[in-house]
Amino acid sequence: MTALSLVTAVTVGLVTGLTGRVVAPRSRPAPWWLPVAAGIAAAMLATVVARTTNSAPGGPGLVEIGLQLLLATAAVTAVGVTADRTPAGGRWKRDSRETP
Secondary structure: OOHHHHHHHHHHHHHHHHHHHHHOOOOOOOOOHHHHHHHHHHHHHHHHHHHHOOOOOOOOOHHHHHHHHHHHHHHHHHHHHHOOOOOOOOOOOOOOOOOO
8 A cells, every 4th residue: 555545545534524424414423533434444445455456556546546435435324324322222321220
């Protein structure tokens, strides 16, 4: 992985994550950093996949950037659909009347 590929992956993941965070409805509150981290991780994974297939040996090509966008968008969408701050029971802290 070249430095330019790494910078491209982080940029694509960051922009995709921030865009997903802004566009996502507030009905599923997630930490602000979660879609960004998922976008960056997925874009870096796409870079690794593109590099192992030798899609563009000199630098990031259209195939690599397209794969980064595709995987980052899928990851940010998955986070937006599944992430929630509240636990399954719907409460944050233990009720004072419950026994430990």
